[in-house]
Amino acid sequence: MIGGGAAGLFGAIACAQSNPDNVQVTVLEAGANPLAKVKVSGGGRCNVTHACFDPDELVTHYPRGYRALRGPFRQFQPQDTIAWFAQQGVTLKTEKDGRIFPVTDTSQTIIDCLLDAVTRHQIKLYTRSSVESVQPVPAVLDDASTATQSGFGVQLKSGQRMQCDRLLIATGGHPSGYRLVQSLGHTLEPPIPSLFTFNIADDDLTALAGVTIGTVRAQLDVPGAKPLQQQGPLLITHWGMSGPVILKLSAWGARLLHDCHYQAKLRVHWLATLTQDEVRQTLLTAKNTWCRKAIATACPVGLPRRFWRYIIRRSNITDHMRWADLSKPLLHQLVQTLTQDKYIISGKGVFKEEFVKCGGVRLKDVNLNTMASRRCPGLFFAGEILDIDGVTGGFNFQNAWTTGWLAGQALGH
Numbered sequence: 001m002i003g004g005g006a007a008g009l010f011g012a013i014a015c016a017q018s019n020p021d022n023v024q025v026t027v028l029e030a031g032a033n034p035l036a037k038v039k040v041s042g043g044g045r046c047n048v049t050h051a052c053f054d055p056d057e058l059v060t061h062y063p064r065g066y067r068a069l070r071g072p073f074r075q076f077q078p079q080d081t082i083a084w085f086a087q088q089g090v091t092l093k094t095e096k097d098g099r100i101f102p103v104t105d106t107s108q109t110i111i112d113c114l115l116d117a118v119t120r121h122q123i124k125l126y127t128r129s130s131v132e133s134v135q136p137v138p139a140v141l142d143d144a145s146t147a148t149q150s151g152f153g154v155q156l157k158s159g160q161r162m163q164c165d166r167l168l169i170a171t172g173g174h175p176s177g178y179r180l181v182q183s184l185g186h187t188l189e190p191p192i193p194s195l196f197t198f199n200i201a202d203d204d205l206t207a208l209a210g211v212t213i214g215t216v217r218a219q220l221d222v223p224g225a226k227p228l229q230q231q232g233p234l235l236i237t238h239w240g241m242s243g244p245v246i247l248k249l250s251a252w253g254a255r256l257l258h259d260c261h262y263q264a265k266l267r268v269h270w271l272a273t274l275t276q277d278e279v280r281q282t283l284l285t286a287k288n289t290w291c292r293k294a295i296a297t298a299c300p301v302g303l304p305r306r307f308w309r310y311i312i313r314r315s316n317i318t319d320h321m322r323w324a325d326l327s328k329p330l331l332h333q334l335v336q337t338l339t340q341d342k343y344i345i346s347g348k349g350v351f352k353e354e355f356v357k358c359g360g361v362r363l364k365d366v367n368l369n370t371m372a373s374r375r376c377p378g379l380f381f382a383g384e385i386l387d388i389d390g391v392t393g394g395f396n397f398q399n400a401w402t403t404g405w406l407a408g409q410a411l412g413h
């Protein structure tokens with residue numbers, strides 16, 4: 001196995017578990033420590049998977065891979081992840097939003113669990129062992145004209161050479177892994193970022209950094225493409241916008257946004273649980289019942305106080321204006337701001353909690369029942385090196401567990 005991340009180690013364990021007496025598993029990891037991303041994941045808590053147990057629904061959380069993952073999820077899905085960790089003595093808990101974490105709230109629990117399994121199954125794990133190149137080894141048969149491949153020669157950066165019968169590449173989004181798979185005849189979908197925040201140059205907005213709005217519907221408009229819509233909580237940041245709704249849009253719009261250099265328009269309905277008509281009615285009721293109150297201090301739609309003031313100013317309503325003074329055009333303007341607010345996206349920021357790339361090994365060149373290469377016999381893939389990525393919430397690790405498990409089972413037989 002090349003890569004000691006979630007996918008590589010889970011693949012190694014699945015392989016050793018599937019055929020304990022007949023396989024010898026070795027993992028080569030470039031870094032000083034395996035599972036480095038697991039360590040920092042989920043803010044140090046590791047969002048292991050998501051409480052979504054219907055494969056047909058689960059795939060809808062994967063902008064790349066939603067068709068391809070249906071079969072793999074029928075074989076190994078979040079329920080299986082929970083059961084696997086439970087068998088190893090690790091209890092997971094589900095949070096209100098469906099994200100699943102170890103009850104200990106520390107990613108070290110997941111690391112310890114995987115490394116214990118590595119030791120128990122006598123898997124050889126070599127760190128500081130960066131693989132530089134891989135060569136298929138031809139098997140010379142009696143009749144030399146029918147020579148086939150019988151394994152791989154693996155060249156390490158250190159100069160050391162190793163041999164294996166079968167090979168799993170699970171190097172995540174690392175460029176050296178991409179070079180390896182290309183040298184073995186695979187084509188890559190160009191790797192570009194997914195899951196990022198939107199930069200918006202609006203000082204009044206960014207002054208509200210830290211404010212979260214409960215349920216927002218946001219529409220991304222990229223020239224020449226169908227608008228993309230998502231719904232969920234939105235977080236205002238020092239540079240613009242983040243939070244689940246923005247991260248989902250960034251994932252689904254990753255290629256479109258990349259192609260337009262992250263310059264696009266965003267339309268926001270700040271009160272997504274209400275229709276435009278219901279918003280208008282609510283404001284009219286406030287006008288009739290709160291006539292003496294200042295609009296800026298009496299919010300009828302449950303928005304955070306500072307944010308409501310911002311919306312008021314954006315609608316050209318002064319801080320001292322009372323509800324009774326709200327003219328028809330200003331009411332219309334306020335409804336528009338609350339339901340059709342417009343922003344210009346001027347760039348992207350990094351979502352530090354979970355940075356993921358889209359792109360990677362083209363899926364049509366992979367047998368998705370076994371994760372075996374269709375181009376190179378004996379070669380398998382798992383994890384983020386594949387052209388699969390999910391939205392935030394534990395879906396990216398689930399891809400690592402599922403594809404690692406399938407590859408491991410196939411490698412073991």
Ligand SMILES: Cc1cc2nc3c(=O)[nH]c(=O)nc-3n(C[C@H](O)[C@H](O)[C@H](O)COP(=O)(O)OP(=O)(O)OC[C@H]3O[C@@H](n4cnc5c(N)ncnc54)[C@H](O)[C@@H]3O)c2cc1C
Pocket residue numbers: 002003004005006007008028029030031034035036037038040041042043046047048049129130131132170171172173174176177352353354355356382383384385393394395396397398400
């Ligand atoms: C900060 C952060 C937080 C995240 N939090 C979450 C979360 O909470 N939940 C979630 O679902 N997802 C999360 N993700 C995404 C998740 O970490 C990845 O999807 C997942 O780690 C992919 O696993 P992988 O094994 O495919 O790749 P990786 O974890 O990237 O592992 C690949 C391994 O291969 C090694 N390697 C690379 N090239 C070579 C080489 N040539 N030779 C030998 N070894 C090599 C690397 O050193 C690395 O250890 C987070 C990502 C980041 C960056």
